[in-house]
Amino acid sequence: MHRRALALAIFTAFLFASAVALPPRRTHYDEPSIDSEGFYEPSESPRPQPEAVPPDPLVLARQLACEPLVTRSFVQAWKATLNGTRGHGLAETGFAIEKYKSSISIQGWIGAAVNDLLIPTDDYTVAIAHVHGRGADERPADIDVRSRVPNFVISQNALYVTVPGTSRVERIRGGVDESDGWNRPCSTGLAIATR
Ligand SMILES: [Zn+2]
16 A cells, blocks of 8 residues: 555656656747757748738839828928929928838928928838929939939829839829829729729
8 A cells, every 4th residue: 555655656746747847848949049940941941931022112102192191291392382383493392201110100391492302311211202393304303213212202293203223213193183183182992992
């Protein structure tokens, strides 16, 4: 009887000891180690999913231009140049569009008497925008195209945007008097669906 009780006690102690021994082993797995790094070697394991297609920069630019805050800021910038007439139509006003997490804000409002504008940017700047008045070429200038972020150019007859890293310039919305003018809210997918 005694021997059996002793054996049971030893067995229980063994179970207890192995249960206690388990948690440190588990935390070892959770921590990055030389062993676990091997799991992330692309050559070791095939990628579970095909590489994501990079989003079309023009689709992203259009989405940004359709943000109500951004559309309102285009209008504000245009008004600041007296609808493109200030300084014999050469004055510029511009701003930076910043994104932190999912919220968008407008920063760095700046104006210039002639078309010579340097908009301050930082790590959160996702795009910049400025006016080309009625006395200037409405299309983005060479210096505008060199921007490291999409550069919106607001004018009487169009909204252009540059594609960073390329010489591409696209007209993404119409002028102030058009139904798809940059100064109007964008029609949403929902609105089209319910029409
Ligand atoms: Zn410009």
